[in-house]
Amino acid sequence: MNIDLKEMTQLAPIFRELFKGYHLSRSEPEPYAQLSNLQDQYRALFKALGFELVCDPRGFYYFVPEQMGAQVNKTAQRLALFTFILVEHLADQGRDPLAVLDGGSLGRDELPALLDKYRDLFLQAEVTTQDELEEKVIRRLTQLGFAEDSNGVYRFLPPMHRFLDVCLSVQQDRDLAASLHSSDLPLPAPELIAEDESEDDIILIDEPAEQSEEDALARAIAEEKELEA
Numbered sequence: 001m002n003i004d005l006k007e008m009t010q011l012a013p014i015f016r017e018l019f020k021g022y023h024l025s026r027s028e029p030e031p032y033a034q035l036s037n038l039q040d041q042y043r044a045l046f047k048a049l050g051f052e053l054v055c056d057p058r059g060f061y062y063f064v065p066e067q068m069g070a071q072v073n074k075t076a077q078r079l080a081l082f083t084f085i086l087v088e089h090l091a092d093q094g095r096d097p098l099a100v101l102d103g104g105s106l107g108r109d110e111l112p113a114l115l116d117k118y119r120d121l122f123l124q125a126e127v128t129t130q131d132e133l134e135e136k137v138i139r140r141l142t143q144l145g146f147a148e149d150s151n152g153v154y155r156f157l158p159p160m161h162r163f164l165d166v167c168l169s170v171q172q173d174r175d176l177a178a179s180l181h182s183s184d185l186p187l188p189a190p191e192l193i194a195e196d197e198s199e200d201d202i203i204l205i206d207e208p209a210e211q212s213e214e215d216a217l218a219r220a221i222a223e224e225k226e227l228e229a
Contacts, residue, residue: 003041010034014042018053018063023145023159025060035061059158060145075140078125082137083163085118101160108134108152 005011014031017024026032035042035055043053052064083101090097100106111130115122127133138154141147146163148155 003045007038008034008041008045011042011045015046017145018046018051018061021063021144023060023062023157023162025145025158027145027148027157032061056158056161058161060161062145062159078127078137079141079144079146080163080166081121081125082141083160083167085114085121087164087167089114089117098164101156101164102158103156105150105153105155108154111138 010031014024014035017028017031024031024035035053039053039055046053046063054062054064056062086101086106087097090100111133115127115130115133119128122128122133125136127136138147138149141154142149144159145157146159147157
């Protein structure tokens with residue numbers, strides 16, 4: 001693969017965002033357009049650094065390290081559980097969860113009722129107040145590119161499909177369990193797993209590496225130049 005760094009004018013901002021776990025979608029038009037146009041070149045360059053650039057056909061990019069451990073961090077667990085809660089809450093209201101979580105929005109004024117209704121589940125995520133819900137969940141959704149905050153209206157972006165995929169998978173398992181057992185038996189609510197346990201259906205969102213993004217990017221460029229020499 002012949003990589004022309006001069007063409008990759010968005011390399012620094014693209015790498016900075018992906019490196020910290022952000023999911024790039026059309027909400028970031030310039031980086032997204034360049035990733036789409038030079039996808040193979042970016043993928044080859046990042047692979048030299050030890051990252052896999054994933055392009056989801058539903059319109060977003062993110063990093064997956066080549067060597068991914070089984071540890072599930074607390075952030076991923078909270079966001080997955082929040083998505084489960086939202087899906088059930090929206091369905092109970094007669095709203096289409098997919099329509100809301102795929103480009104739709106949720107108002108900040110809806111959070112108190114949501115927190116009160118699912119208080120036991122939020123306790124699993126160590127969320128007991130609206131401030132904690134906004135800080136530990138909503139803020140992380142926006143920081144990682146899953147949602148945008150527009151003056152208290154949270155608009156969900158295409159990367160939410162990663163959590164929706166998990167919800168659909170778990171719902172299929174619950175439907176299967178319901179068909180195998182008496183309908184009188186309650187299905188368990190989703191629970192957070194311990195951080196040292198492995199769970200294939202939970203998304204792994206990596207914490208930033210110990211090296212800075214500047215050092216990692218400089219290393220990647222240096223390695224590419226050595227290959228060209």
